[in-house]
Amino acid sequence: MNEYLYCSKYNNAHKFFFNKYIIKFLILVVVTLILLIILKTNKSFRSVFYKNIYEKHFSFVSINNYYQKLFGNPIPFSDFFTDSDKTVFSEKIKYDAVTKYYDGYSFTVNNNLLVPVIETGMVIFIGEKENLGNTIIIEQIDGTEVWYGNITDINVKMYDYIEKGSVLGNTISDKLYLVFKKDGESISYEKYL
Numbered sequence: 296m297n298e299y300l301y302c303s304k305y306n307n308a309h310k311f312f313f314n315k316y317i318i319k320f321l322i323l324v325v326v327t328l329i330l331l332i333i334l335k336t337n338k339s340f341r342s343v344f345y346k347n348i349y350e351k352h353f354s355f356v357s358i359n360n361y362y363q364k365l366f367g368n369p370i371p372f373s374d375f376f377t378d379s380d381k382t383v384f385s386e387k388i389k390y391d392a393v394t395k396y397y398d399g400y401s402f403t404v405n406n407n408l409l410v411p412v413i414e415t416g417m418v419i420f421i422g423e424k425e426n427l428g429n430t431i432i433i434e435q436i437d438g439t440e441v442w443y444g445n446i447t448d449i450n451v452k453m454y455d456y457i458e459k460g461s462v463l464g465n466t467i468s469d470k471l472y473l474v475f476k477k478d479g480e481s482i483s484y485e486k487y488l
Contacts, residue, residue, distance in 0.1 A: 359417065359456065360436060386409065386411045386460065387411065387488070388402065388404070388408075388410070388411060388413070388471065388488055389404065389405070389408075390402040390403055390404050390471070390488075391403045391404070393484070396426075396472055397426050397427075397474075398474050398476075398481045399427075399442060399444075399472060399473050399474030399475065399481065399484075400472070400473050400474075400484050401470055401471075401472055402470070402471045402472075402473060403469055403470065404466055404469055404470070404471050405469065406466070406468060406469045407465045407466060407467075407468075408465065408466045408469075408471060409462050409464075409465055410443055410446060410462065410463045410464055410465065410466060410471060411459075411460050411461065411462060411463070412433060412457050412458065412459055412460060412461045412462075412463055413433075413435070413441055413459065413487050413488070414433075414435040414436065414437070414439075414441070414459050414487065415435065415436050415456075415457065415458050415459045416433040416434050416435035416436055416441075416456075416457065417433065417434050417454060417455070417456050417457075418431060418432070418433055418451050418452065418453055418454060418455045418457065419432050419433070419434050419440070419453075419454070420432035420453075421449060421451070421452070421453055424442065424444060426444075426472075427442065427444030427445065427472045427474070428444055428445045428446075428467065428472075429444070429445065429446045429447060429449070429467070430442055430443065430444045430446065430472075431443045431446055431449060431451065431463055431464070433457070438477065438478075439475060439476065439477050439482070439487075440474075440475070440476040440477075441473065441474070441475055441476075441487070442472070442473065442474035442475075442476070443463055443471070443472075443473060444471070444472030444473070444474070445466050445467050445468065445470050445471055445472050446463060446464040446465070446466065446467070446471075447464055447465050447466070447467045448464045448465045449463065449464040450462050450463060450464055451463060451464075475487060
């Protein structure tokens with residue numbers, strides 16, 4: 296009798312687990328299909344959509360946070376495959392000196408410093424920026440953009456959701472350029488470092 300109860304509880308737990316993820320997946324598919332149908336059939340919606348997504352600043356992190364609040368993790372079964380023994384770099388940026396540099400700051404750091412992520416967020420740009428060199432822009436969960444300049448050996452890809460303390464890459468020299476922006480305006484680094 297006890298074996299039957301155990302099997303029954305186990306089967307019910309599995310049904311709930313898979314039903315929860317199937318429902319999340321189906322909701323995501325339905326919302327995506329509705330959006331694609333509206334984009335295809337409605338020219339005015341399409342122009343508004345492209346204007347707000349491609350021409351203006353669009354906060355992917357705020358959409359991700361809203362989705363997680365409603366449905367949980369956007370990647371199905373991610374908690375099922377997590378590695379609990381995973382080590383995190385979790386260092387802070389250590390610097391010897393800081394000076395104002397264009398819209399941001401130039402930090403004097405150790406040569407080839409492993410650069411940690413200051414706060415959890417999403418990678419929204421990887422490439423060259425004038426005066427900053429190789430640059431990674433991360434939109435943090437609070438909506439602040441952090442531009443990490445003078446970076447090589449980049450360990451992230453576009454639209455990666457990365458945790459605080461993860462390694463972005465190395466500085467090319469003993470300089471790390473950081474720019475902090477909130478709502479398009481440059482802000483001070485003191486709150487973050």
